[in-house]
Amino acid sequence: MSPLLGRLATALRRRSLGLALLLLIGLLGLAPLPVAAEFSGVDYTLTNQNEQDFSGQNLANTSFAGATGRHANFRGADLHGAILTQAAFPDADFAGADLSGTLMDKVDFSGADLTGAVLSGAIASGSSFRGATVTDADFSDALIDRVDQRSLCRDAEGTNPVTGVDTRLSLGC
Known part of the structure; x- marks a missing residue:
């Protein structure tokens, strides 16, 4: 599993829907993920x-x-x-x-x-x-x-x- 998919799965388990959406958008290539933490x-x-x-x-x-x-x-x-x-x-x-x-x-x-x-x-x-x-x-x-x-x-x-x-x-x- 890619690191990004792992982070997405973790965000979904924690019910961090905003973070999960951000990761999914990044995974689909629709928008770049933020560079800074x-x-x-x-x-x-x-x-x-x-x-x-x-x-x-x-x-x-x-x-x-x-x-x-x-x-x-x-x-x-x-x-x-x-x-x-x-x-x-x-x-x-x-x-x-x-x-x-x-x-x-x-x-x-x-x-x-x-x-x-x-x-x-x-x-x-x-x-x-x-x-x-x-x-x-x-x-x-x-x-x-x-x-x-x-x-x-x-x-x-x-x-x-x-x-x-x-x-x-x-x-x-």
């Missing part, structure tokens, strides 16, 4: 991503539902629209990441670095940000539990370098 829409549901390096990757609309990512590196990654529901990312690095519009309910972000991250429009109900660093982060229109909001406000400071939004104002401190 492209992970947008990949399904990492219920996987172990501890200490993995996703820095600078396009992970838009990707699912990490139920995944674990202790010490994972998402620095500067594009995760907008991703699903992180019921996942655990303790001590992970999300500095400068785009987490806008993500569904991140019941996620463990304890000790995570969210410095300069954009979390605008994120739904983070039931999540834990205990000990997380949120300097220069933007939480505009994010849904965060009142307890987490109060806790984050104690150490929140700075202005997001991408959106220009004051962290404390975005948290409603």
Whole structure:
């Protein structure tokens, strides 16, 4: 079996339909496959991503539902629209990441670095940000539990370098 067919079969087994379609199009010669690593829409549901390096990757609309990512590196990654529901990312690095519009309910972000991250429009109900660093982060229109909001406000400071939004104002401190 060709490597491309193997990747197509794997994508179909994982129900990564977007990736499967992209591979099928490439297999049929209808469009070239991307040269750079492209992970947008990949399904990492219920996987172990501890200490993995996703820095600078396009992970838009990707699912990490139920995944674990202790010490994972998402620095500067594009995760907008991703699903992180019921996942655990303790001590992970999300500095400068785009987490806008993500569904991140019941996620463990304890000790995570969210410095300069954009979390605008994120739904983070039931999540834990205990000990997380949120300097220069933007939480505009994010849904965060009142307890987490109060806790984050104690150490929140700075202005997001991408959106220009004051962290404390975005948290409603």
